[in-house]
Amino acid sequence: MALRRFDIEAGGDSFAFLPETEPTIAFWLAKYPDDKKRSGVIPLLWLAQKDNAGWLSEPAMREVADRLEMPYIRVYEVATFYTMFRLQPVGKHHIQLCGTTPCMLRGANDLKTVCEAKIGPKMHVTDDGRLSWEEVECLGACVNAPMVQINDYYYEDLTPDSLTEILAKLQNGADVKPGTFIDRLNSAPEGGAKSLVEAELYDGSRSKAVKTLPNLPSDAPAPAEPKTPAPAKKTLIETTKPAATGEKPEALKVAAGEEDDLKRIKGIGPVNETALNALGFYKFSQVAAWTPVNIAWVENELSFPGRVEREDWIAQAKTLAAGEETAFSKRVDAGEVESSKDEGED
Secondary structure (H helix, E strand, C coil), X not given: CCCCCCCCHHHCCCCCCCHHHHHHHHHHHCCCCHHHHHHHHHHHHHHHHHHCCCCCCHHHHHXXXXXXXXXXXXXXXXXXXXXXXXXXXXXXXXXXXXXXXXXXXXXXXXXXXXXXXXXXXXXXXXXXXXXXXXXXXXXXXXXXXXXXXXXXXXXXXXXXXXXXXXXXXXXXXXXXXXXXXXXXXXXXXXXXXXXXXXXHHHHCHHHHCCCCCCCCCCCCCCCCCXXXXXXXXXXXXXXCCCCCCCCCCCCCCXXXXXXXXXXXXXXXXXXXXXXXXXXXXXXXXXXXXXXXXXXXXXXXXXXXCXXXXXXXXXXXXXXXXXXXXXXXXXXXXXXXXXXXXXXXXX
């Protein structure tokens, strides 16, 4: 990248944003937290450039740095890196001529000759202060090449004659409407569309007349009528859930206070205990007496296949029914198992 320096002498000693720019500055600064306000350096430099006749003086950069509480050198680094910022005075109408390959192939060099003849060398400002120019990289309007950007607007599909006319009008104080300078709409073909112009292509009428595909061989079979797909076959999936619902174990009714604390069985918390009580299971002895078909019924009813065997409820229940303890029941009795506490219990 070429070395870029700002013009110290032309910048004067001071700079101030225009009063009408202040609301826009406030808009941008509101986008960032106070400790991240330096993120607004690019938009504020852009606004400063607009308020400083199209270029950034050193006082303008210092004003941006002061507002964002940034070291001056950090703002200088941003301004000298991005070519969107101009570091010396420009004319009232600054022409940026795209010289990248698509524009160059379409005549950008001829436009450059016009700028040199009518304005002077790059970054020279005409004596009346109205015009200046520079060559820039791609401006993203390749389909309408060659083109220039004058201040904020694009002027496209130019020729040496049309650019000469534009520069003459600007130098005489006249306005020139931006856009394309040939007979086309935006980026459409010159003179209007040349193909796909029939109205029936867009109103749906042509598709109704199509009975077969175009360009098929004469001996090609007629398209087969679409068949209704056969319903998919159901595939049996083996699971650990017993095929049968099993047999319900014997249920009991007990008086309040006579039920065993089923939460002392590992795998039975308050929710499962409530569900088991609702089915009539209150005692360790009941769980200890469950047969495989009983287990199948309970697991099917409570929708947790394989859990009783996996967590060994039967063996635990037999031990507890005999008045003995398990390692887990000791922890429950000591209050060390949170999942075995009733809701609301400390």
